[in-house]
Amino acid sequence: MTKGSRGAEARALRQEDRMDLFEAMRERRSIRGFTDQPVSRALMEEILTAANMAPSSMNTQPWHFHVLTGEVLENVRRGNTERMLGGVPPSREIPAHGKYEGVHRDRQVEIAKQLFAAMGIAREDAERRQDWVMRGFRQFDAPVSVVVTYDRALNDHGPVAIFDAGAAVHGLVLAAWAKGLGAVINGQGIMQSPVVRECAEIPEDQVILTCVALGWPDRDFAANDVKSVRRDVAENTSFQGFDAEGQGRRLRREAAE
Numbered sequence: 001m002t003k004g005s006r007g008a009e010a011r012a013l014r015q016e017d018r019m020d021l022f023e024a025m026r027e028r029r030s031i032r033g034f035t036d037q038p039v040s041r042a043l044m045e046e047i048l049t050a051a052n053m054a055p056s057s058m059n060t061q062p063w064h065f066h067v068l069t070g071e072v073l074e075n076v077r078r079g080n081t082e083r084m085l086g087g088v089p090p091s092r093e094i095p096a097h098g099k100y101e102g103v104h105r106d107r108q109v110e111i112a113k114q115l116f117a118a119m120g121i122a123r124e125d126a127e128r129r130q131d132w133v134m135r136g137f138r139q140f141d142a143p144v145s146v147v148v149t150y151d152r153a154l155n156d157h158g159p160v161a162i163f164d165a166g167a168a169v170h171g172l173v174l175a176a177w178a179k180g181l182g183a184v185i186n187g188q189g190i191m192q193s194p195v196v197r198e199c200a201e202i203p204e205d206q207v208i209l210t211c212v213a214l215g216w217p218d219r220d221f222a223a224n225d226v227k228s229v230r231r232d233v234a235e236n237t238s239f240q241g242f243d244a245e246g247q248g249r250r251l252r253r254e255a256a257e
């Protein structure tokens, strides 16, 4: 076998293992209920190796992944939940988004309604609504959590490091999905970031951005079937300069000048 054909065979094997990217992007949804089945370190390494391929401004690659499980994750959950219940104001390391308004608030309400309907939580059922919020602070009792941070040195270079780390997080949840794992990006899980910093031993030169709770999806957990609604892409996209046949062409240089 030649070197070239070995390469082709390896590519073909990888191809079989691979879920179609468009399918994964279409089907992925946040997973908030997990089975007891453990997640291996090897699988996490594979997923994070894929997420690590994200593009970044000037190739700065500012993100870091802190993969927590077992006692470390329990300590994070406990500390986060106790402080939130105890009325300690949220303490995150990136600016808070505050209250959303207008269409953004409408979309926030829409997904909340879908999730509560799936879980059979009535509008007036304050206790179960509170329980749902507490689940978020506990990272939905996932077996693994990836705390995503970025290099503090880039804080003086505008928001682009957060953009870069966000791209890596999208890669992470898609790669997890392609492997059959479920994930939810979980801002609630790092609401008390000093706790996360201490328990996970996050170095001072990194800023905590978010965490991603992961595990094998519990098929009986109704909220896992909720598919959030998207606007049609025609509503948020504009096309400029396409020709009458709908082709985007580059002009010959002299024509452009």
Ligand SMILES: Cc1cc2nc3c(=O)[nH]c(=O)nc-3n(C[C@H](O)[C@H](O)[C@H](O)COP(=O)(O)O)c2cc1C
Residues within 6 Å of the ligand: 028, 029, 030, 032, 111, 136, 184, 185, 186, 187, 188, 189, 210, 226, 227, 228
């Ligand atoms: C930055 C960020 C933070 C999020 N934090 C939470 C969270 O704390 N709790 C939660 O249940 N979902 C959280 N989510 C998940 C969103 O609610 C979810 O992505 C959105 O409703 C769209 O649903 P989908 O992921 O199923 O498509 C977060 C997502 C992002 C991008």
